[in-house]
Amino acid sequence: MLSERMQYINESATVSASNNVEKLKKQGVKIFNFGIGEPDFTTPENIIDYAFEMAKQGKTHYTPSAGIMELREKIAAKLRSKNGIEAEADEVLVTPTKFGINLAMMVLINPGDEVIIPDPYYVSYPDIVKLAGGKPVPVNTTESYDIDTDRIRKFITPRTKAIILNNPNNPTGKVLPEKDVKDLVDLAIENNLYIVSDEIYEDLIYEGKLYSPASMGQEAFEHTITLNGFSKGYAMTGWRIGYLVAQREIVEAANVIQQQTITCVSSISQYAALKALDDNVSPSMMRSEFKKRRDLTYEILSESEDLEVYKPEGAFYVFPAYKKSMESEELSNLLLSRGQVVVTPGDAFGLGGRRHFRISFATSEETIREGLERLIRTIHEI
DSSP states (O other), X not given: OOOGGGGSOOOOHHHHHXXXXXXXXXXXXXXXXXXXXXXXSOOOHHHHHHHHHXXXXXXXXXXXXTOOHHHHHHHHHHIIIIIOOOOOGGGEEEEOHHHHHHHHXXXXXXXXXXXXXXXXXXXXXXXXXXXXXXXXXXEEOOTTOOOOHHHHHHTOOTTEEEEXXXXXXXXXXXOOOHHHHHHHHHHHHHTTOEEEEEOTXXXXXXXXXXXOGXXXXXXXXXXXEEEXXXXXXXXXXXXXXXXXXXXXXXXXXXXXXXXXXXXXXXXXXXXXXXXXXXXXXXXXXXXXXXHHHHHHHHHHHHTOTTEXXXXXXXXXXXXXXXXXXXXXXXXXXXXXXXXXXXXXXXXXXXXXXXXXXXXXXXXXXXXXXXXXXXXXXXXXXX
8 A cells, every 4th residue: 555645746747748758659659749848959978978988987886975075066166156156065965956856845844834836836846845744835926927025925924944946947937037036035034934946947048147046145045955957958867966055054964865865876977067067068059059949939839829928038948828718738638639749738837827838949940840830720720
């Protein structure tokens, strides 16, 4: 018999969609897949070559649980120079980014504690909170997906422990202005809350700039857990490596949990990340290509009379609203069965995703053109 925990944990909508695509492909069906949440590029060759060379040199064993010191030092230097976050190496934990969010929740919250999540949100956040025994509290953003701190303030209770921030945002592509981030930092400090800041899309910003909460002074740093990684900017999703940054007490506690779960991140992945931090060219090239695809996707979708489209400023997603009177899962199923087009239902991203669906433009221009034409035609015919 399964544990009670499994009664309130849902399957990931994005991972589930990818699994279904693979089944259909094996049946010989041509699928236009806009559900995938990863770059379609291969990891840059120089990174692969360096990791392979390190493996041949014998770097295939356990590492210190918090990560090799050379990598932690290099991440800390990157945080200071690029993000304005005054972190030292012992305030960095090398860990897969998504697992790092789990670690943050396990370290911060007790059973029944509440975690505020701006809505729409990344599909896994509520379930990660639940796995740690907490209660997710979604709070709607504005129509343009800005953070409304006055609205958030109304949802703060004595049990509130943290706010999860995803910037740039998945699924909307919103890049928050400095004022939104600063207001949220002030609110967190005022109420002694933590901000868990997921900044995994930092290298994929087309308009605007990333403002990290932890960069806004020492007190802000002490109230922030920053998560980032190499998956999106370096096309390294399969390497499963990222990092958690926080004050030492939190990093040391998270490291204890890491020791008793995954032990450490793959040694080979750590050396790949070490090399990636020397490469500023590849993320820039990928960002340039994704911007072209963003513009093409927005141009095509904006022509549809059945859709309302917000132009994303970052990440590689568009989150259209549709005018048809049906739930997003039903629409997504019809798009697949009638048009062979895969999208992610908007309901998976919270109440703010109702009558929306997410499109990933991390695919070829040919797929974007043909697939979106099919999508628009199919929606119009429904």
